[in-house]
Amino acid sequence: MAEPSFASHPPAAGGADLVGRIAGGITALLRHAEESVALARGPGLLQGLDPRAKVAGLFALILAAVATRSLLALAAVFGLAVVLGALSGVGPRRLARQVWGAVLLFTGLIALPALVLVPGTPLLALPFGLAVTEQGLRAAAFLLGRAETSATLALLVVLTTPWPHLLKALRSLGVPRAAVMILGMTHRYIFVLAQLALELFEARRSRLVGRCDGRTARSLASGIAGTLLQRSLDLAGEVHLSMIARGWRGEVHLLHDFRFRPRDGLFLAALLAAALALALAGRP
Template identity: 50%
Template sequence: MSGALERSLREVSERLEQSLFAEEMSRRNGLLQSLDPRVKVVSFLALIIAANLSRHPAMIAGLYLLTLLLAWASAVPAGFFIRRVWLALPFFTGLVALPALFLTPGPPLARLPLGLIVTRTGATTVLFLLLRVGTSISLGLLLILTTPWAALLRALTVLRVPDTLVLMLGMTYRYIFVLLRITNDMFLSRRSRVVGRLSTAQERSIQGAIAGTLLAKSLHTSGEVYLAMQSRGFRGYAHTLRPGRITWRDYSWAAAVALLVGAIVFLAC
């Protein structure tokens, strides 16, 4: 079996499993799953803004601990939740903030080869930035994991997001999922027909053929999806089966978030 095909099949299968796992978590019996999606979108947006306005690391750390507590109350696995944020964060935000370690004026903290000096102020700035970004991403990820994608997109209308954009996002998500299934089937089919090892040129040829076939299938599927939507009465606006109803639980959650955000903003001013 070709190593390249094996890796491609494994990666596509992992993406499918992650998508299914995220959808399954959004339907669990948890705290955040019981809230109205519209209330969650507005409240989490307010929490993210508050996290970026705060100037106190202890307050942002407390907000992150609150995020972990909400994840636990919503039946989101702690290990999965933490890894999704902090494994990738150093490679993106860390690389962007790396120059601040050496360029920010302040007392020296460590001396490195080539005359590089890490300042105490620079290290504090980088850690503060990582904490702030990590908290913001954790809040956004928690919102996505505890809300079905269709309900989340429908809730964006509260923020006056155009209906056309909401519909495009919804179709894109589902369409990507369909393409992943097709890709997985194509790689699995090719794998079952390969005996022995392939050369590098043969691997590239097979992967190129799969990519070309996938492109043709995606174009064909897009036309079929649009015709199917029109035949079912689509006229530019997507209706949901569950419009949602705001209850006392949603009002209590909104009031608690409003008090917390108000306190953070007051201390930040």
């Protein structure tokens, strides 16, 4: 039986220390990764499709969202993404929690100045001689809508496809081997470093008696960060050499090859046709 983790049972919110909060956040990250793996291997529309058809079809929808000049067509792509997510076990609540809120915050801050900086027909007068224009509102809506739609479709690909299958699908579709290698190693190192950081924080917390003051907690956290950086650099070199010694050349190999079935072809053809129609919508 595994020993109980200090980070699995963080202290109450009122008395949580800095080290405990960081360890709890890392634990939540690892738990979320486990849930994502279970979702990718579970039942659902997108989970049952060939990864190559899925990646190509959803990427075509992303291109359509970027290329379209019609807000109605952009809303249709977004609605289609929500429907595909719901049929694959990725409901609107999860999408809102994982992508919509963050994209709205960051893209909204970027799009906000366009409301008054883009010249056009005034809609709402503001102080200092500024005004919200119709063209500025349209530009901001396009920027925000394209960002939300693209991020939603990209998240659907990641959540409904096991990571090794996704990497092999990208390689099969012509993505350069170097790019696939970088994606694979980055994904792996995120969780290796997260697990290493969690072990360091748990080791430190297990040796503390009572609660540290803010200055001591910040000192402990910065010391652990420095140790983690040094250990991660050493680990990166060791892992790279061991992979090279075992014949790693950047290609992704699976026990089972992909099988492109008729329903995969129908799904891909339907998404490509929809993407083309929506991309051309609004053009003269």
